[in-house]
Ligand SMILES: Nc1ncnc2c1ncn2[C@@H]1O[C@H](COP(=O)(O)OP(=O)(O)O)[C@@H](O)[C@H]1O
């Protein structure tokens with residue numbers, strides 16, 4: 001298994017956000033996590049990225065244990081997160097945001113390679129190229145989301161985790177973002193996706209997990225979950 | 239006219255030092271949101287270490303200067319490692335209080351090592367003061383102003399043109415995002431203390447031949463540098479430079495035209511006025527609530 005999480009429990013102070021989570025998935029797949037607000041989806045991604053301390057449990061990635069590693073080490077191993085709410089460097093330019101996405105690799109690959117990677121992002125999102133001198137905080141919501149994805153891609157991830165990338169976007173833009181995700185997956189990037197838009201997420205996922213109040217309550221192929229009566233009722237609007 | 243010019247030159251000299259202290263505040267604030275009230279001690283240590291290496295050890299000028307800057311940088315590093323890092327997850331006010339504690343301890347050590355006497359050494363270049371419209375300007379004053387301007391440009395280029403500088407700025411804008419992108423926030427915080435200590439040292443080294451240096455200059459320098467920093471809006475390098483020069487000039491005019499005893503009140507009055515009319519402005523638009531989970 002590419003990613004394997006064993007008995008993961010995460011608590012904020014006394015509040016348990018994730019309870020004994022076990023999940024695993026294969027490389028190069030699109031895996032989504034669906035669940036209601038506050039179910040613990042973000043906590044799951046954040047604990048993989050070591051942004052929240054885990055209480056118990058272990059996380060394995062690409063055959064090695066990664067729980068306990070620093071975020072900057074995780075990036076080096078090929079794990080990137082597009083966080084909830086984008087978390088751009090709003091005072092810096094689009095270009096600086098992108099370049100900082102590869103900051104950890106500066107010494108290894110040099111500025112030239114960083115610029116090359118940025119060019120690749122610009123190919124994916126031409127609008128960002130037009131706006132590269134613009135301050136990130138002044139971009140529209142859709143453009144900010146593109147920039148957040150672009151920044152994560154600057155690290156050349158093998159595993160790209162996206163936390164509600166469609167949040168607050170117009171339906172047209174949501175479609176664009178989903179197409180980008182599919183495109184990235186076709187380039188052998190594994191995707192771990194959190195989505196409020198469960199139907200769309202399940203349609204394009206190879207596999208999915210359903211989280212409810214900190215527990216995994218269902219899992220399976222995207223196509224199977226789409227037909228599951230309980231899931232239809234709870235997450236797909238009947 | 240000549241008297242006015244004389245006051246102006248003296249104001250520019252002290253103003254340059256305040257500007258450097260203000261910049262030092264900004265460097266640390268930008269990476270951590272901490273107001274480092276031991277900033278003034280860095281200036282003192284710079285000047286006293288320069289004296290130690292050049293006068294007591296009789297080392298050549300350049301080597302002394304490098305050693306003085308390096309040793310002050312080391313103290314900045316130790317300060318971060320020993321006092322800031324261990325408590326970094328706790329609240330900001332506590333950390334600011336820790337910097338006060340550090341400044342008191344540093345002053346104690348300085349008094350123990352150097353005593354209470356003022357120290358000085360020869361100016362960087364020998365030579366007659368320069369006459370301008372009947373006023374004198376010491377060559378060292380030109381050095382101080384020149385060095386300040388040089389460092390302002392250097393810092394500006396560092397934060398705006400280098401990846402390292404941008405990464406440091408990114409930590410300030412959004413520390414969580416910085417972590418997500420793989421920026422080693424701990425390292426940036428440490429670096430900000432080292433850089434800021436080195437800036438302070440440079441100011442101390444340059445100004446000591448003019449103003450002399452003693453162990454307890456730090457707190458006053460910190461107050462004025464802080465004033466310079468908030469005049470420009472915390473976190474804005476250029477603003478704090480202008481603020482520093484303004485305070486320096488106002489002080490020197492106050493001392494010259496009103497009373498020398500009144501000069502130290504200038505910065506305090508400015509701080510009070512800012513607090514009164516623009517209290518939120520001190521911490522910029524993002525307030526303490528937002529401060530900083532690095
Ligand atoms: N930083 C935090 N401190 C305390 N509780 C939190 C924190 N972040 C999330 N929680 C709580 O943990 C639970 C899971 O939150 P989260 O992972 O953000 O859910 P989701 O992303 O599925 O909406 C919620 O009950 C939330 O209130």
Ligand SMILES: [Mg+2]
Nearest residue numbers: 041042043084
């Ligand atoms: Mg969430």
